[in-house]
Amino acid sequence: MSEGYDEEIVEWLRRSREQIGELEPVYITPEGEVLDGKHRLKAYPGWKTKTLEVEGSQKIIQRIHRNIHRRLGKRELKEAIIQLAAALEREGVQREHLIDEIKKVLPFSEDYIRKMLPARFKRKYRKKLKPAYRTLVEKEVKPKAKPELKKKEEKFLICPVCGSKLKLKGDMLYPIK
Secondary structure, three states: OOOHHHHHHHHHHHHHHHHHHHOOOOOOOOOOEEEEEEEHHHHOOOOOOEOOOOOHHHHHHHHHHHHHOOOHHHHHHHHHHHHHHHHHHHHHOHHHHHHHHHHHHHHOOOHHHHHHHHHHHOOOOOOOOOOOHHOOOOEEEOOOOOOOOOOOOEEEEEEEOOOOOOEOOOOOEEOOO
């Protein structure tokens, strides 16, 4: 988030506290880590707090859910999702299951989570490459015979990509017209 935006929120919270008091507490962990309310603490360091007993990835999950009521900036949300992926990985979740695990605990689509995570947290897919000569299928063409002329049967190959007929001449494949 931009610094100007943060300062504007802090000022609004300062004024709101003066006008009607502290409506929501700042949620912290027993270690003092802020789960929800960093802007409230910035507005007034003595803001009332409530301690939540959460550990590991649950801290990050709580922070994301507690901040859904306000529109998190994309950068802030991305950072939180990356932190969650790292915490889940430390807790033993394998890389190929990270997105599925995040999807179970956050209200976002798989596509959205995938866009937010850097490549190091995404499962690696390997393309299975087949040599072209194995995928070409050899077939015989029987041209329509005209009563007066009989042509020799031609052999051709089928392109695995587009399905067109190809003729092998030396080392080159040529399309049959």
